[in-house]
Amino acid sequence: MNCTILAIESSCDDTSAAIIKNGKVLNNIVATQSVHKKYGGVVPELASRAHQKHIVPVVEEALRQAGVQKDELSAVAFTRGPGLLGSLLVGASFAKGMAMALNIPLIEVNHMQAHILAHFIDEPKPTFPFLCLTVSGGHTQLVVVKDYLDMEVVGETVDDAIGEAFDKTAKLLGLPYPGGPMVDSLAADGNPFAYDFPLSEMQGYNFSFSGIKTAILYFLQDRIKQDPDFIQNHLQDICASVQRHLIEMVMIKLRKAASDLNISQIAIAGGVSANRGLRAALAEEGEQSGWEVFIPDFQYCTDNAGMIAMAAHFKYLAADFSDLSVTPEARLPL
Ligand code: KG4
Ligand code: ZN
Secondary structure, three states, X not given: OOOEEEEEEOOOOEEEEEEEEOOEEEEEEEXXXXXXXXXXXXXXXXXXXXXXXXXXXXXXXXXXXHOOOHHHOOEEEEEEEOOXXXXXXXXXXXXXXXXXXHOOOEEEEEHHHHHHHHHXXXXXXXXXXXXXXXXXXXXXXXXXXXXXXXXXXXXEEOOOOHHHHHHHHHHHOOOOOXXXXXXXXXXXXXXXXXXXXXXXXXXXXXXXXXXXXXXXXXXXXXXXXXXXXXXXXXXXXXXXXXXXXXXXXXXXXXXXXXXXXXXXXXXXXXXXXXOHHHHXXXXXXXXXXXXXXXXXXXXXXXXXXXXXXXXXXXXXXXXXXXXXXXXXXXXXXX
C-alpha cells in the first residue's frame, strides 16, 4: 500500500506542514511568528492572520522538499484542537479545501495526542502501555498510553500549565516571550539551590502551578525592595531555582504514577520537554528507578506538523476519517 499524507498544524503561533510516506516522516517545515514578541504573548487575531500568510508557502515547501505532487497524496490531515480557534480555523479550512479539491480523505488530529505520538517518528519507540508526561504552553497532563489511539488522562493541571509558569516567570524577570527557552538557557549557568519556593500539594496525579507563580512574584517584590538591581544581579540563580521547582513538581507526580500503576516506560512530550533541566532530571530518575525513558528530538517537542503527520498515519491505517462538516474545537479533550 502506498500512503502519502500531507499534515498541517496551526493550533497556536507556528504554521507547520509535513509529509509522511508509509509511516516515515519526510520533512517538517515550521514558520514561527515573531509578531507576538513585542506584545509579550500570543495575540490570537495576529496569529490567525500570520497563519493565512504562511500556510500556502509552508505547504508548497513541504511538498517540494519531499518531491511529492498534490495528486499523489492519499489524505490531508489537520489539527482540530485544542488551540486558538482563529488559528485552528486556518489549518482546518485549508485542509478541507485540499481534501475536497483532490477528492481524498480528510483526517482530524488531536494536538495533545499528536505530541505523544511524536515518539513514533524515530527510534527508540516506546511499547504499550507507557506513561507520558505532556508538558506544553496550554497543558500539563499525565497520560497512560495504551495504544496509538487509546489514551487515558490520569492527572492534569487544575490551573496554569507548566509552560505558562515558565513564560510568566520570564515575564516577571523582564525576559521576552516565549520565556521558557530563555529561562532554560539562563538556568544552565545558575545555582538551582540559591532560592526556595513552596511546592504545591495536589491530590492524586493532578498539578497546580498558580501558587508558585504568586510566590515568585512576592519573592521578587520583597528582594527588589532591598536591592533594586536584584533581578539583574541574580538572574541566572533565579532562573535555575524556579526551574528546579517546576521540574520537581512534575517529577513528584511522575514517580508516584509510575510506581502506583507499575509502568516503567516513561516518556515526556510537548514544548516544555525541550527543557534541558527536565530532560536531565528524567534521564537521572530513569537510571535510579530502572525506567526506560523516552525523550523526543528537539524539533518534535514544540509545535510541529511532523507529529500531526505521525498521528494521521495511524488514523489512516484505522480508516478513521472525518466528514467535511468537521469544525475546529478550541477545547478538544484527549
Ligand atoms: O507545545 P508547545 O510548542 O505549544 C503548545 O501546545 O502550548 O509549547 C510551548 C511552551 C511555551 O510555554 C514555551 O515557553 C515552552 O513550551 N518551552 C519551554 C522550552 N521550550 C519551549 N519551556 C522551558 N524550557 C524550554 N526549553
Ligand atoms: Zn503543543
